[in-house]
Amino acid sequence: MRNGLLIKYGEIAIKGNNRWSFEHLLMDNIKERLRPVGPFTVTKEQGRVLIEPSGDVSAEAAIEPLTRLFGVVGVCPAVIFTDDSMDSIYANTLDFLKESYGTDSRHTFKIEVRRSNKRYPLNSIEIASMVGEQVLNAFSDWTVDVHQPEIKVFVELRNRVYVYAQTIPGPGGMPVSPDNRAVVLLSGGIDSPVAGWMIAKRGVELVGVYFHAHPYTSDRAKEKVVELARRMSFYGGRMKLYVVPFTDIEEKLDLTCPRDEITILMRRFMMRIAEKIAEAENCIALITGENLGQVASQTLQSLVCTNAVCKLPVFRPLIGFDKQEIIDLAKKIDTYETSILPYQDCCTIFVAKHPVTKPKLSGIERSEALLGDMEADMKDAIDRSEIYYLNAGHVVQPETAR
């Protein structure tokens, strides 16, 4: 009986003249997300997207993937029908409620009617009370409560009629667009996947960059980052991941520069490489999981030093969070368990016992000058990168950049 889903997308609906472009983007993303699930038709109507199975697949199967798609505010299992006579509305509503709640349950309810078809002979209040009466007759233990009902039954009369009672929340945000691309620096820790998720939620397609330092880090650390990216892609959809070999640069830094500044210098090169990858990938911003004061390299002074090498805007959505707030989000988006697996990320091996916490940019630049020209080193690292393609939880094994 429940034969479709009604998708609520909130924020997009209040856009102005370009609303259609967001709607079409959302519909495209829905279609792509549902392609592996089965055949569905996706249509839109006045602030709603409708999803109906067009073959041998249940509408329910589409719920879970859609609750992780950015732009979706809520998913409502619904019955959708064309005959808008009152008899048809009665029959469909009662069937829908029986299927959803059974006949011997006890609930309080309210009928809420929306009628965009203003030529309909009855108004919303009249329809609601008439449908309500039918429900009271059919469910002997149900009672009306218009203030705090347990079940709010929505009857919407638009081009067709939709009846639904439940809204399964989606992640909200904006549909991800291939026109808005940004590079997210992934470390394998708890913070960076959350940072990437937050920016992707605002409609940004991500390209991940991870710096791998074999043999100083285990290949399992790399596998962990691939798994994190895979989990992020459940929300964002398409995602590319660069695994950049960083050992040579790290060793050079370690041999040439003061130990207590290594982390800052390393991060400056990471930012530079990320920016070069961004350029090649048509990305116009960088994203990091940096969080003010969390570690030595994330003090205000350290951030000034790492930020100084970038021309692109660097987004740090976690900058003002407390660790617990980040952990809560990581748990919510299901990256936490993977993040806490105990493999070292590349930062920890070359870390000094007492790294600088208040570096001066001029001093850092002086130390960096000892290295000479690093352009060729960075280009070589990018060229030797492995590239993974991820899409909604699927991973395609890597190829080398060149």
Next chain:
Amino acid sequence: MAEIYLDNGATTALSEGVMARMTEVMRGTYGNPSSLHRKGQEAEKVMEDSRRVIADYLRVDPRTIYFTSGGTESANTAILGAAYRNRRLGKHILTVRGEHPATSETLRYLADQGYEVEYIDSDAEGRAIFSSLQAKLRSDTVLVACLHVNNETGVIQPIAEMGRIIKLLNPKTFFYVDAVQSFAKMQILPDEWKIDLLSASAHKFHGPKGVGCLYVRRGLQLPPYIRGGGQENKLRSGTENVPGIAGMAEAVREAVEDMAGHDAQMRACKMRLYKGICEAFPEAVVNGPSPETGASHVLNMRFPGIRSEVLLHALEDYGIFVSSGSACASNKPEEKSPALSALGLSRDEMDQSLRFSFSRCNQPEEMDEVVRALQQLMPRLRRFTRR
């Protein structure tokens, strides 16, 4: 790139002969040994033949051999069963420091249940000291649990002497020996050595994973650890892993055929690598027993100033596979390397230790390549150490 696999203490490559035997059994002898028809009978015969092969190696009655899923299950069955069987005797258990977690964690569980777990003192190489065993063995000691060959250091415990002392002082005390590292590599004589319970695992000697056995001395009735259909004389229910059991027996057969020859070959590999390392890196130190007295297949060495996990990953690039006891500094090395910790090594020292473990598949000449790889890697790695 040719592989040089030197992590045989973790697991070994399946032998071709074992694989062929298992395939044959999987294909042809798929019956359930408990079935009454001919297919069942055939499977039962495969199992009983296998049991005999293993019993013959240990020179014991086949009825003392029980098949299990491997070393850990055998250890759990033996230790928990022995404690239960001797519950009227007392709650005192003796063991040695640096045991495998299959033993130490099971003992910790018993300690939580109110058992008193005490350690026999060991010498500088990790070997149990007889006078300490004598002094600590009491009338209420229900169990002595001990590794035959330590998986990390290769130290060989004087099992025969320990068995004699235990049974002399308290015949009621059970003696459990974890022989996972020594089984099918050296001659073990449970009867003569007064062992009551002994565990083994097939994948440590070129057999399949997921199968092992427990020797239970005749007359000792252990309570079942896994209950059900009553297989394995009611000790271990569950349909028997017939192909695995046949594979284990085949692996024992192959190993025992020329045990002395295999031992000599592993010993040759170990000594060649040891000498090569000592010449190239005079600062390297052996952990545990001297190479001559330790087991032929284990060599544990410490390279001061080098982080073993980094060295391990760097050796991978040469196709050389070894093991570092402790994974990384952020983990607890005492838990990853209980035997090194028992020897009194510091966290840093444990972090610098590498275990090479050999099998009969290794060739002494390969060891020169390992030394060469180490020589190439060390200068680079020495420059990048934690300061």
